[in-house]
Every structure is written in C-alpha cells, then in structure tokens.
Amino acid sequence: MRVFLETFGCQANERDSETILGLLQTLGYEACSGPEEADLIILNTCSIREKAEQKVFSRLGTFRALKEDKPWLIIGLCGCMAQEAEMAGLIRRRCPYVDFILGTQRLHTLPLMLQNIRSGLGFQSDTEETGEIVESLPSLRAYPFKALVNITYGCNNFCTYCIVPYVRGRERSRKLEDILKESREKAAEGALELMYLGQNVNAFGKTTGESFPELLHRAQDIPGLERIRYMTSHPRDFKEDLMEAIAACPKVSRHVHLPVQSGSSRILKRMNRGYSREDYLELAEKIRSKVPEAVLTTDIIVGFPGETDEDFADTLSLVEKVGYDSAFTFMYSPRKGTPAAAMENQVPLREKKARLQELMGAQARAAAGLHEKLRGKTLRVLAESWSQGILSGRADGNQLVHCPGGREQVGTFLDVTVTDPQTWMLKGEQK
Numbered sequence: 166m167r168v169f170l171e172t173f174g175c176q177a178n179e180r181d182s183e184t185i186l187g188l189l190q191t192l193g194y195e196a197c198s199g200p201e202e203a204d205l206i207i208l209n210t211c212s213i214r215e216k217a218e219q220k221v222f223s224r225l226g227t228f229r230a231l232k233e234d235k236p237w238l239i240i241g242l243c244g245c246m247a248q249e250a251e252m253a254g255l256i257r258r259r260c261p262y263v264d265f266i267l268g269t270q271r272l273h274t275l276p277l278m279l280q281n282i283r284s285g286l287g288f289q290s291d292t293e294e295t296g297e298i299v300e301s302l303p304s305l306r307a308y309p310f311k312a313l314v315n316i317t318y319g320c321n322n323f324c325t326y327c328i329v330p331y332v333r334g335r336e337r338s339r340k341l342e343d344i345l346k347e348s349r350e351k352a353a354e355g356a357l358e359l360m361y362l363g364q365n366v367n368a369f370g371k372t373t374g375e376s377f378p379e380l381l382h383r384a385q386d387i388p389g390l391e392r393i394r395y396m397t398s399h400p401r402d403f404k405e406d407l408m409e410a411i412a413a414c415p416k417v418s419r420h421v422h423l424p425v426q427s428g429s430s431r432i433l434k435r436m437n438r439g440y441s442r443e444d445y446l447e448l449a450e451k452i453r454s455k456v457p458e459a460v461l462t463t464d465i466i467v468g469f470p471g472e473t474d475e476d477f478a479d480t481l482s483l484v485e486k487v488g489y490d491s492a493f494t495f496m497y498s499p500r501k502g503t504p505a506a507a508m509e510n511q512v513p514l515r516e517k518k519a520r521l522q523e524l525m526g527a528q529a530r531a532a533a534g535l536h537e538k539l540r541g542k543t544l545r546v547l548a549e550s551w552s553q554g555i556l557s558g559r560a561d562g563n564q565l566v567h568c569p570g571g572r573e574q575v576g577t578f579l580d581v582t583v584t585d586p587q588t589w590m591l592k593g594e595q596k
Contacts, residue, residue, distance in 0.1 A: 168204070170206075181209055206238065208243070268293065296337055312358070312360070317368060344380060362395075366398060398424075401440050411459075425483065469505065472512055485531065491528070491563075546579045551572040566581055566592075
C-alpha cells in the first residue's frame with residue numbers, strides 16, 4: 166500500500182505529518198511521490214489564512230478523477246481546516262469523494278478510522294477536542310540529523326486576527342520528562358539538532374508547574390545533541406530567566422523569532438497582543454544586552470483593520486530600530502469567526518499591497534546591512550542539502566548559507582567563512 170501525504174502550513178503541521186507517516190508505516194504503508202501512485206491520499210492542512218483554505222479545496226478538486234478511476238482510493242483531510250466548525254458538512258457538500266476528516270487532537274485514531282472505511286462504514290469524522298496529549302506515537306522524520314519536538318499544544322492568547330486557538334484548542338504543555346525522553350531518543354537516533362515547537366514556547370510549563378528555561382538547561386546536557394532551536398516566542402512572555410538560559414546554554418541557538426505583528430501601540434491593542442511598541446523595543450534591547458550575538462526575526466501584518474498611514478509609519482520605524490535579519494510579512498486577511506473580521510475600517514486591498522511592498526523594501530535594506538557585517542566572519546552551519554556541488558544549510562542565527570562541498574557532508578556541521586553576503590542568503594567557503 167502506498168500513501169501520498171501533502172503538508173500545508175507551519176512546523177506544527179510538519180510534525181503532525183511525521184506522526185501520520187509513522188502511524189501509517191506501522192500499517193504497512195510506504196510513502197510515494199505523487200497522488201497518481203497512491204492508495205491513500207492525505208492533505209494535512211492549514212487554515213491561518215483564507216487563501217490557504219482555497220488552495221486545499223483546489224487541490225482536493227484534482228483528486229476527483231483519481232477517485233473515479235480507482236474507487237478503492239481513500240482520501241482524507243487532517244490539520245487545522247479539519248478542526249473548523251462545520252468543515253465536515255462543507256467537505257461533504259463540496260467534495261463528497263473525501264472519505265474522512267481527522268482533527269488535530271485525534272491523530273492516534275487514524276488506524277481505526279482507516280479500518281472502518283475499509284469495512285464499508287462510510288465517511289468518517291473525528292474532530293473531538295479532548296485536551297488529551299497522547300505520548301509515544303511513532304514518527305517518520307524527513308531528515309535523520311534534525312528533529313521536531315512538540316512541547317506545547319494550542320494557544321490561549323486569542324489575538325483578534327488569529328484562528329489558531331479555535332482550531333488547535335487551549336494551551337497545554339507536555340510533561341518535562343516526556344519531552345526530555347523524546348529528545349534523548351531523537352539524539353540517540355542521530356539527530357544533531359532539535360526544534361522545540363509550540364504556538365508560544367515561552368508559556369511551556371504553565372499547566373505542569375515547569376518552565377521553558379528549565380527545559381533548555383536540561384536539554385543542554387543530552388549526549389550527541391549539538392543545537393537546540395525553538396519556535397515561536399510570544400513577546401509578552403519572554404522573560405529574563407529565558408534570556409539568561411539562552412546565554413548560559415551554548416547549544417541553544419541565538420536565533421530569536423519574536424513576532425511583533427505591528428509597530429503601532431494602537432494597532433497592537435486592537436490585535437490583543439498584550440504589549441506596546443515601547444514594551445517590544447525594550448524587550449529587543451534587553452535580549453541583545455543579555456545575548457549580544459542574538460539574531461532577531463519577526464512576523465508583521467500590514468493593513469490590519471483601522472491601520473492608518475501613521476500606524477504603518479510606526480511599523481517601518483520599528484523595523485529600522487530593531488534590525489531584523491528576516492521577517493515574514495503578510496497582508497491582513499480576514500478569518501471568519503475572529504473578532505478582527507467584524508471590525509470596521511477594513512483597509513482597501515490596494516493600500517495593503519502598497520504597504521506590503523514598502524515594508525518588504527525596508528526589511529530587505531535592513532537584512533542586507535546586517536549580512537554585510539558578516540563578511541569575513543566564520544559561521545557554524547548544519548549542512549541540510551546538496552545540489553551540483555553546493556551545500557546549503559542554516560547557521561546558528563538561522564541564516565541560509567551556501568558553500569561548495571561534497572554530498573557526503575550533508576548532515577554534518579561545517580565552519581563556513583562568509584565571502585559574499587547577500588540580502589536573503591550568505592555565500593561562503595569552508596574553513
């Protein structure tokens with residue numbers, strides 16, 4: 166039996182896909198490269214923006230003919246879209262050839278669901294929000310030398326533009342010892358780098374009486390592990406004990422992804438972000454004072470409802486003040502069911518596009534300036550891929566680095582001296 170799994174969205178979805186493939190492997194499935202070869206097709210979906218959902222429905226439409234040619238083909242939908250209210254009914258109306266919908270908290274029920282479908286029980290749907298954390302599920306990783314490890318699930322922040330708390334559920338933490346057990350196992354299997362995942366990793370331990378700094382200190386001592394990354398930090402919960410942990414733990418990456426979303430205090434309040442422009446700038450300065458080699462990246466939304474030219478100017482000036490190595494920049498997209506979608510003074514699309522272009526230009530100038538300062542510097546890079554004599558990987562600050570090398574060096578750390586810093590990447594030579 167063969168499965169084609171397509172993943173949309175963030176690292177949390179990538180980690181869920183590893184679990185899905187691990188479960189299917191225990192059932193005898195092998196992954197294939199295209200839907201035409203598959204006996205089972207699964208889309209692991211994202212619903213953070215309406216465009217992402219439209220892309221999924223378009224993709225599902227291409228599977229209709231395959232189902233007609235192969236009636237035994239099973240097609241399923243997982244991920245955040247599956248968790249949306251009324252999605253099962255919508256799928257049944259628009260895509261009646263889809264066989265199952267599986268929610269974000271119910272991945273472990275996939276084997277039983279497939280058994281029910283093969284037994285002729287018809288369409289299956291399981292999107293129950295139990296808040297349960299199921300440990301020790303199998304996984305199949307894309308890279309043997311790095312691994313994704315969940316530490317929290319869900320979110321309690323309820324930013325007014327975001328649908329995540331509604332589709333991923335309330336915030337809950339795994340137990341520290343369970344995370345360390347999995348981390349040791351991944352390292353023993355050959356993972357040199359771990360990425361700890363959560364909608365807000367800084368909130369880890371609030372439901373278990375533990376803390377994220379404690380986790381970093383403990384993970385620092387895992388044999389074989391060489392680098393620890395994490396994603397994502399909420400500025401409101403980034404405290405001094407975390408800065409001190411990063412500074413004290415050499416294995417912890419100096420890359421700090423710190424989503425600001427807007428540089429305007431007025432817009433931040435409308436977004437329900439829980440901090441002001443001044444708070445954020447003070448935090449960025451404090452991080453750099455505690456961890457001088459810190460590399461900051463961010464997320465920014467333009468065109469949030471009510472955003473004026475003055476608000477946008479505040480965002481541009483914040484980008485210049487902080488100096489981000491890179492930024493994920495987006496036009497605001499209304500999501501049904503979120504407070505922001507019903508707000509007045511929605512910004513016209515043309516204005517949002519113009520602001521996005523101006524922001525991207527400002528960020529490009531900032532990145533180019535920061536990268537030029539790395540000329541002649543030697544960075545430690547984990548080589549992740551090889552093509553035509555060129556290795557590509559990530560430095561400790563998460564910068565993308567290219568250098569000449571051999572295919573056999575993929576999955577190893579290299580010392581690379583930067584010779585040609587560019588806006589979105591660094592080119593160099595092995596030392």
